[in-house]
Amino acid sequence: MAIRQDTILTASATKRDSWTSIVAKDWRKHWKIYMMIIPVLVYYFVWCYGPMYGILIAFKEFSPRKGIWGSSFVGLRHFKDFFASPFAFRVIRNTIMINFWNLVFGFPLPIVFALLLNEVRNRLYKRTVQTITYMPYFISLVVICGMIVDFTASDGVIGEIIKFFGGTPTNLLADPKYFRAIYVISDLWQKLGWDSIIFLSALAAINVELYEAATIDGAGKLRQVFHVTLPGIMPTIAILLVLRIGAMMSLGFEKIILLYNGLTYETADVISSYVYRKGIEESNFGFSTAVGLFNSVINFVLVVFANWASGKMTETSLW
Amino acid sequence: MNKLSTGEKIFRVFNYLLLFAICVVTLYPLWHVAMASISDPLIVYAKRGFYFYPAGEITLRGYKLVLDNPNIISGFLNTLFYVVVGTSISMFLTILGAYVLSRKGLYWNNLIMKIIVFTMYFHGGLIPFYLMVKNMGLLDSRWSIILPIAVNTWNLIIMRTAFAGIPESLVESAKLDGASDWRIVWVIMVPLAQATVAVIALFYAVRMWNEWFNPSIFLSSKDKYPIQLLLREILLQNDTKSMTQLSAVGQSQQESYRLLVKYCTIMVATLPILFVYPFLQRYFIQGVMIGSVKG
Numbered sequence: 267m268a269i270r271q272d273t274i275l276t277a278s279a280t281k282r283d284s285w286t287s288i289v290a291k292d293w294r295k296h297w298k299i300y301m302m303i304i305p306v307l308v309y310y311f312v313w314c315y316g317p318m319y320g321i322l323i324a325f326k327e328f329s330p331r332k333g334i335w336g337s338s339f340v341g342l343r344h345f346k347d348f349f350a351s352p353f354a355f356r357v358i359r360n361t362i363m364i365n366f367w368n369l370v371f372g373f374p375l376p377i378v379f380a381l382l383l384n385e386v387r388n389r390l391y392k393r394t395v396q397t398i399t400y401m402p403y404f405i406s407l408v409v410i411c412g413m414i415v416d417f418t419a420s421d422g423v424i425g426e427i428i429k430f431f432g433g434t435p436t437n438l439l440a441d442p443k444y445f446r447a448i449y450v451i452s453d454l455w456q457k458l459g460w461d462s463i464i465f466l467s468a469l470a471a472i473n474v475e476l477y478e479a480a481t482i483d484g485a486g487k488l489r490q491v492f493h494v495t496l497p498g499i500m501p502t503i504a505i506l507l508v509l510r511i512g513a514m515m516s517l518g519f520e521k522i523i524l525l526y527n528g529l530t531y532e533t534a535d536v537i538s539s540y541v542y543r544k545g546i547e548e549s550n551f552g553f554s555t556a557v558g559l560f561n562s563v564i565n566f567v568l569v570v571f572a573n574w575a576s577g578k579m580t581e582t583s584l585w
Numbered sequence: 586m587n588k589l590s591t592g593e594k595i596f597r598v599f600n601y602l603l604l605f606a607i608c609v610v611t612l613y614p615l616w617h618v619a620m621a622s623i624s625d626p627l628i629v630y631a632k633r634g635f636y637f638y639p640a641g642e643i644t645l646r647g648y649k650l651v652l653d654n655p656n657i658i659s660g661f662l663n664t665l666f667y668v669v670v671g672t673s674i675s676m677f678l679t680i681l682g683a684y685v686l687s688r689k690g691l692y693w694n695n696l697i698m699k700i701i702v703f704t705m706y707f708h709g710g711l712i713p714f715y716l717m718v719k720n721m722g723l724l725d726s727r728w729s730i731i732l733p734i735a736v737n738t739w740n741l742i743i744m745r746t747a748f749a750g751i752p753e754s755l756v757e758s759a760k761l762d763g764a765s766d767w768r769i770v771w772v773i774m775v776p777l778a779q780a781t782v783a784v785i786a787l788f789y790a791v792r793m794w795n796e797w798f799n800p801s802i803f804l805s806s807k808d809k810y811p812i813q814l815l816l817r818e819i820l821l822q823n824d825t826k827s828m829t830q831l832s833a834v835g836q837s838q839q840e841s842y843r844l845l846v847k848y849c850t851i852m853v854a855t856l857p858i859l860f861v862y863p864f865l866q867r868y869f870i871q872g873v874m875i876g877s878v879k880g
Contacts, residue, residue, distance in 0.1 A: 292692035299685055299766050303697065306682035306736060310701055313733045316717045317709025323716075334716070379607070382600050391601070397863060398608045401615075404862050406795045408813045409851050412820030413614055416847070421633045423617065455611065463873050487593055520798050524821055538711070545712040546802050558710030566707045 324556040337552075344556035353540060361536040364522075365514045367450045373507060376458055380465035381495065399459025411524040414452050415439060439525065442533040449521065449534075464506065465499055472498035505576050512572025515565035537561045615855075622647055622848035629848070630841035647849035650842065657853070660812035663727075667811055668793045671731040675789040678736050680782070683744035684770045689753075705738050718803055729803035730796065730811070737792075740785045743875055747781035748774050784872040787865065794858075812854060819850050 283291070293300070319334070324344060326337040348354050379399075386392040402410070417423045418438035425435030438444045476494045485493060519538040526534035535543075538561060545554030617636045621629050625641025651657055682701075686694055708714075714733070723729040751774060759769050775782055797813035804810060823843075 289692060296688075296691050299688060299691065300693065302681045302766065302770075303685035306678050306685075306741075307697065307700075309678060309732075309736050310704060312721070313714075313717065313735075314704040314708065317713035318707070320709050320713025320716050323713070382604060385597070385600055386604065391604075395604050395608055397866065399611050400866065400869075401859065401862065402611060404791075404858050405855055406797075406813055406816070406858075408795075408797050408816045408820065409854055412816065412847065412851055413618065415821060416618075416633065417614065419633060423614075423633070423635055426634050455614075458607070459611070460873075463870055467874060486590075487596070523798070524817065541711050546715065551712050551716070555710060555712040558712055562707060562710050569706050 321555060321559055321562075323552050324559045326552055328552040328555075330551075340552070344553045345560070347553060348557050348560070353535075356532070357535050357537045357540045360533060361515070361538075363533075364446055364449060364518065364536060367446055368453060368518070369510065371450050372453055372457065372461070373510060375454060376461035377465050377499075377503060379458055380462040380469060381491065383462065383466060384469045384495075396459065400463070401459075402456040403460040405456070407520055408524065410452065410456060411521065414448060414525060418444075418448060440527070440529045442530045445526065445530045445534040449518070449525070453518075453521075465502060468499040468502040469495065501579065504579050508572045508575045508579070512569045514568055515561055615859075618848050618851050622845065622852050624845070626842050626845040629845050630843070633844070647842070647845040648853070650846055651849045651853050656807065656810075656815055657812070657850070659808055660810055660815040663809060664794060664811040664813070666727070667730050667796065668790050671735070671793045672786055672789045674731060675735050675737070675740075676782070676786055679741050679744050679785060679789075680770060680775060682736065682741050683748050684766070684774055686741075686745045687748035701738055701741065715802060724803055725805045725809070726803075727809055730793075730800055734792075734796075734799065737789070740788055744778070744781060744785055747778040747875075751777050780871065781875060784868055784875060787868055788872060816850060816854055820847055 322334055323337060325339060325341060326334075327340050328334070328337045332338075383392060383395060386395070419425065420435045420437045422435075424438060428435045438448060472495065476498070477490055480490045480494050515538070519536065519542070522534055522536055522539045523542060526539065537557065541554045541558045541561065544550045544557065548554075620636040620639050621633075623643050623645065624636065624639045625644065626647065628640040685691070686698055686701075688694065709717075718724060718729050718733055723732070755773055755777070756769055759773055764772065795813060796811060797817055800809075800811050800814045801817070804814070807815075
């Protein structure tokens with residue numbers, strides 16, 4: 267109580283003060299606290315805003331000798347080069363397609379998995395299934411990719427299965443036809459359990475009385491799923507979907523770099539892996555910064571959308 | 586009351602079987618690697634296929650070769666350094682930042698928060714980031730792995746929410762007792778927000794453990810490589826130089842040991858995590874919850 271009164275008092279007192287005196291008073295009172303956040307601000311300015319300044323080279327012919335500011339200005343040339351090249355279409359298409367398929371399988375299946383798990387009455391069995399299916403999430407990406415390479419080799423486990431069904435096994439990672447499937451399926455293997463956690467907790471939060479009421483009204487199990495369970499976790503589903511869309515441009519790029527090769531660029535090369543190849547491997551700094559900027563702008567739009575949408579949804583779901 | 590219709594019974598059986606199948610599919614790849622890693626190297630070399638049990642005579646030679654490899658040892662030590670030092674620095678900065686931003690009535694907090702949150706929307710991209718590290722003179726330095734990713738905005742926001750939830754009266758009374766803000770952070774905030782602090786530390790540690798991309802573009806000397814980057818060379822790039830231990834085997838056998846060594850390497854890199862994981866599972870799940878509440 268005392269604190270609240272105090273803040274009200276200072277607030278009304280400062281109304282009359284000029285901006286400079288507010289700032290000066292604030293500084294005198296709080297300068298010790300502000301000192302504590304300086305290292306954090308330095309971090310953000312150097313490692314987040316510093317690179318933003320570096321975006322300038324997207325419009326320049328970058329030469330390391332002349333530096334970011336001194337390099338000669340070329341306007342939109344890099345952007346024109348990119349969009350005129352056949353690669354632009356390819357990498358944009360691949361970015362959309364890999365994300366699309368990953369969303370189609372990777373988003374609903376953990377929900378289904380959570381629903382199935384929720385029906386298990388035996389505690390121990392449920393626990394065991396959870397512990398096992400969460401496990402792959404903790405294996406590092408590099409190891410996962412090492413295992414993928416091994417399993418998809420022509421004499422690997424998957425090749426063995428293909429042979430059993432009368433096919434001829436090939437090295438699947440060398441065939442552009444299969445890259446997206448390998449990507450999506452291995453992602454599912456790694457994250458199915460883990461991604462279901464959040465839905466499981468949403469399921470646990472549904473009021474049991476709703477089920478009892480539905481049973482009294484004569485609703486069977488299946489109808490309960492559609493009329494009680496799914497509506498109950500709909501807000502969670504909606505928000506996670508939106509967040510996932512917001513993170514699209516930044517997902518999966520490391521895995522792609524670990525798994526793709528010259529043979530599969532056709533379906534595997536996405537915008538960010540293209541930026542990596544052009545910039546880091548071929549030292550084409552100006553050009554790849556331009557492509558990266560294109561990526562960042564799309565990312566910006568998606569995140570703004572996701573934030574706006576989730577804000578809207580939490581509002582409506584809460585009231 | 587608990588009468589089940591036939592349909593429900595069928596569903597129940599089907600459900601248990603399906604979940605069992607999912608567990609088998611989840612576990613098989615790990616089982617496969619474990620079994621192959623103790624199999625006869627010549628059989629493994631001749632044919633990958635399925636491994637439900639070890640083929641041929643059980644041998645631990647592959648493990649000996651992996652653990653005798655000085656690269657693997659130095660990779661583990663480097664990773665240990667990156668995880669311990671990196672997590673400490675990250676936690677230090679995140680806790681300080683979160684404390685300041687959780688205080689009410691600070692004139693600049695709003696602006697600072699906006700500056701920080703904006704970086705979640707927009708970033709400079711890979712090449713400018715790389716050039717920044719280069720211009721700071723950090724290429725091929727251990728600090729290039731730690732400093733550029735020291736603060737994670739998401740973690741900072743989660744921590745701030747946790748600190749903001751601590752009763753103001755505790756802070757006030759500590760101040761009356763003459764405690765400085767610095768002391769309040771470590772004596773009141775951190776112990777009271779223990780659960781969140783633990784979860785965030787875990788997040789930072791896991792991220793550092795998995796880190797391979799930044800090291801791959803920033804580091805050039807192998808003695809600074811974290812374990813993941815060495816794993817990449819061994820598992821994905823078939824780099825024979827990273828497998829120097831193979832020279833311990835005769836020239837003729839080198840080729841046949843290569844696959845076995847890969848399996849053993851996977852085991853060595855994964856087993857520590859899988860052993861710790863059941864004990865930490867609770868914290869991770871907690872972390873997912875905390876993160877989603879914020880989202």
